[in-house]
Amino acid sequence: MQGSKPLYLRIMEDLQQQIKDGVYRDNDKLPTEIDLANQYGVSRITSKRALIELEKQGLVYRKRGSGSYVRNHEETSGMEKVSSSxxxxxxxxxxxxxxxxxxxxxxxxxxxxxxxxxxxxxxxxxxxxxxxxxxxxxxxxxxxxxxxxxxxxxxxxxxxxxxxxxxxxxxxxxxxxxxxxxxxxxxSDNKTGGYMAADHLIRKGHTRIAFVTAIEVDLRSTIRERFIGYCSAHKDHRLTIQSDYIVPEVYKGIADEDRIAKLTALVEELADQNITAIQAEHDDLAIDLLKACQHAGISVPEQMSIIGFDNEENVGYAQVPLTTVAQNYxxxxxxxxxxxxxxxxxxxxxxxxxxxxxxxxxxxxxxxxxxxx
Incomplete structure (x- = not known):
């Protein structure tokens, strides 16, 4: 006697146990809806529901036109299915x-x-x-x-x-x-923001603008899109971007207390290359660059212009209030x-x-x- 347990649940639990026992391993194909329907003597609707429930639990994934497969254990490790109810x-x-x-x-x-x-x-x-x-x-x-x-x-x-x-x-x-x-x-519309910042500097007469980031450009979509905006503004104004204008990962491998020293050396190097403006990927970095310019004896904005991104609360009260692109958090x-x-x-x-x-x-x-x- 089967009792009152729904038939789809019986199929689902059998497959769960078989996956647990290793009968079906990572990326193995499970029986089709038709195979399960014939095996258990049920309709395809019932067998299909069992497979859908397993998919909802994250135990299997489905390929359209191909069938259901066991999901990699690493992806589901630590996940327990919690009913929405x-x-x-x-x-x-x-x-x-x-x-x-x-x-x-x-x-x-x-x-x-x-x-x-x-x-x-x-x-x-x-x-x-x-x-x-x-x-x-x-x-x-x-x-x-x-x-x-x-x-x-x-x-x-x-x-x-x-x-x-x-x-x-x-x-x-x-x-x-x-x-x-x-x-x-x-x-935020980061691409437009990146464009807006570079365009503002260019319209102010700057033609040698460094783009400086705290981490690698590829690591976050925000930085990628701000960089694309920076490049697009240069293209629209028909300005060439030199490879040494792009300075990524300036914080990499240094302790917090050494940041300003490293950035001081960086702004001195940029000034030696006749860079007149820096577009920082975010305000915290822009403020650090402002401090570095002060340490290097480089006057902001007379000798170096700096623009940030975010409009953090403190940037309007910096020693030189920061021009920036504001996000609406x-x-x-x-x-x-x-x-x-x-x-x-x-x-x-x-x-x-x-x-x-x-x-x-x-x-x-x-x-x-x-x-x-």
């Missing part, structure tokens, strides 16, 4: 670091979630990709309703994030996006919360990429160059 109304926001400038992400999301009965839980990865992975799995297994993720990098944890997504777990990215992975995201947080609630409540499950406009904030760190006679 048992999930709590908590949205987790995972940020790479805590910063007063990023409180608007939290405020924007919370202002949308709170009146709708959702609670926002904040977690910090400290730019550690292993910590980020740990948090992703923990929030998933804890029964939270969804995750708003600011990735530490767009080159790491793609398998983990995509597996959660393929398990129909609501997840939205902010600040960055993964290439070729259709997970909804809310990002509040709108990013609010839009991400809107999308994740739509996914949770099944109002809109479509892939969405939202570009949030940026704007140039002019202060004192950029000089207009005198026209050559």
């Amino acid at each position: 048992f999930r709590t109304p908590i949205i987790s926001m995972i940020l790479p670091w805590s910063s007063t400038g990023r409180l608007d992400y939290i405020q924007g999301a919370n202002d949308y979630l709170d009146p709708r009965g959702y609670f926002l839980s904040i977690h910090i990865s400290n730019w550690n990709v292993e910590k980020e992975k740990e948090l992703l799995l923990k929030m998933y297994n804890s029964g939270h309703s969804g995750i708003i993720l600011y990735p530490s990098s767009t080159s790491h944890n793609i398998a983990t994030v995509n597996t959660l997504f393929m398990n129909d777990f609501p997840i939205v990215l902010i600040d960055q996006h993964y290439e070729g992975v259709e997970i909804s995201n809310v990002v 509040y709108e990013i947080g609010q839009k991400a919360a809107t999308i994740i609630v739509d996914i949770i409540e099944k109002k809109n499950m479509d892939y969405r990429q939202n570009l949030i406009p940026v704007n140039l904030v002019e202060r004192d760190s950029v000089k207009e160059m005198a026209e050559e006679v």
Whole structure:
């Protein structure tokens, strides 16, 4: 006697056990819907449901027109399937670091979630990709309703994030996006911002502009897109970019206390190359470059103009107030919360990429160059 257990559940549990016992290993093809229907004496609808449930659990993946296959163990390790009916109304926001400038992400999301009965839980990865992975799995297994993720990098944890997504777990990215992975995201218009910064410098008469980054350009979509904007502005103004104008990874391999010393040597070298302006990938780096210029005796903006990106709270109060490109963190947080609630409540499950406009904030760190006679 089979009892009252649904037939699809019996098939599903048998396949689960066979995967666990190693009858089917990573990337092995499972029996087809027709094979299972004949084996268990059920309809194809029933056998298909069993395979769909296994896919939802992250144990298998399906290839259109080919069948169902066992998912790699490494991708599913540490994941427990939590039924959506048992999930709590908590949205987790995972940020790479805590910063007063990023409180608007939290405020924007919370202002949308709170009146709708959702609670926002904040977690910090400290730019550690292993910590980020740990948090992703923990929030998933804890029964939270969804995750708003600011990735530490767009080159790491793609398998983990995509597996959660393929398990129909609501997840939205902010600040960055993964290439070729259709997970909804809310990002600033970094390409336009990068263009805007370079264009502003060029219109001020600068023709030798360095693009300086803290990390490798390829590591984050934000930096890539700001760099593309920088290049596009040069192309539109018919200016050549020399390879030594691009200075990546200036923080690589140095302790925090040695940063200014290294950057001081860098700005001296750039000045020797007749570079008259620096476009920094973000404000923190721009402020460090400003300090380095002061250490080197290079006057800003008289001898070197500097422009940042973000419009952090402190940059308007720097010794030389910083010209920068402002992001709207509040709108990013609010839009991400809107999308994740739509996914949770099944109002809109479509892939969405939202570009949030940026704007140039002019202060004192950029000089207009005198026209050559």
